[in-house]
Amino acid sequence: MITSAEQITPRWLTDRLQQNGHLSQHTVTDVQIGETFESTAAFFTRLKVIYSTESEHRPHADLIFKNYRDGWFGGGIAESVFFNEIVAQMPDPPVFRCYDFDYDRDARQCYFIFEDASVTHTETPPKEEGTFTVTLYKQILDELLKFHTQWWEHPRISQADFLRGRGGPLRMADAATPEIIRTYCEHWRDELLPQFADKAQDELPQEIFDFVHHAINRWERLYAERIKDNKALTFLHGDLHHWNLFYPKNPETDGLYFGDWETYKRGMGPYDLCYLVGGDSSPQRHEIEKDLLRYYHDGLVEGGVVDYSWEDCVYDYRLSVIATLFPPIGWQSVFRFKLRYVHFQDWNCQELLD
Incomplete structure (x- = not known):
């Protein structure tokens, strides 16, 4: 197995593309x-490939x-499952094309070859007057719903690899098992929260740290x-x-892509919308958020989801607001925590913790 782009030859790449x-x-x-x-998890190299004929x-x-x-080998294996088992079963997945994957389990090495989305897409979000538009959010939801409706209560997401737990600061939304959720909460309560409190003690009052401690305890049972x-x-x-989305340079010929699937998981559908919109600090969030949630719920129903009422959707969204309090503590980010705490207050989520 190759371990660097410099090892790629025309003959080798021809063989791999033909095999796949x-x-x-x-x-x-x-x-x-x-x-x-490079990113936290991987190194990237752009390739320009010349073929024998144009087609x-x-x-x-x-x-x-x-x-x-x-140290990130597990993330690579998870990403391979995403492309080989999840994306492969979808008729029109909003992701860039994966052409090759290989791994060496003993050496804990793995690689991918993707299309270079930067040719047709940009990571710079289109804005109007400095804010994200309702139209843009709905475009994102239309693509997100392709995943959420197809995999809603699907047996595949209840198999063992989805229930064994995840790593990293985003795992509190992972619908694994009660035992694993307990270990997540123990890690936040016993390790991450004390570290956060030590770092943020001059910026946040003790009442906030007490509140988070209570929220962690309640989350274990609620979730x-x-x-x-x-x-x-x-x-x-x-x-x-x-910034995990790729926006088409020409919307008439290309669609929106989702990137960075290393932290996928099983969970409540409204969480993805909550995580996206709750990070928007613009004043318009208050004006559009509930309408976007309604649009999302309507999309679920139109996509064939049954026995999931509007009230169920709102409840899951409020639970998701609580879940988004926890990643900033893992990141040790006071700014992001404050943003999520305002979101928590906007949705009166204290009511769920009492």
Whole structure:
């Protein structure tokens, strides 16, 4: 298995693309190594690929080679499940194309080859007068609903790999098992919250830390009760914010893409919307949020979801508001916590904790 973009040859790439069914009558004649960049989890290299003939039935000429860092092997395996088992069963998934994946379990190495979405898309959100528009949010929801409706109460998301738990600061929304939820809460209560309180003691009053301690304790019981029958759960992106979206440079020819699927999980559908909108600090959030939730619920019903009332949706949204209090504590971010705490107050979520 290769471990760097420099090892890619035209012959090797031709073989991989042919094995995966992406190349039949053509061959790769040249691979040019381009820009490199990195994230917390992986390294990325842009590739320019020259094929033997021009055809719309061959892979993209602009590709991305992604290889995971040491310690993130599990994230790579999870991402492979996403593309091979989740995306592969969807008729029109709003994600960039994955052409190849391979791994070496003993060496804990893995890589992907994707289309380079930067050619047709941008990570800069379109705004009007400095704010996100209702139209843009609805476009995002239309694409999100493709995942949420198809995987709503689907047996696949109740299999063992979805129930064994997740890592990282976004896992409190993970609908795993009551035992795992308990371990999540213990970690926040016993480790992350004391660290956050020590860092933020000059910026936040003690009452806030006491409140969070109570919220963690109540969350353990509230969430375990909510998910115990596996009803009204779906496949979540888990980290849905505007900078994990790829916006088409030409909306007439391309659609919106979702990126960064490393933190997907099973959970309450409204969580993805709550996480996205609750991070919007503009005043218009108060004006549009409930309408967006209604639009989302209508989309679920139109997509075939049954036995999930508007009242159920609002309750899950309020639970999701509580869940979004916890990631900023894992990030040790006072600013983000304050933003989420305002959201918590807006939805009167204290009522659920009392």
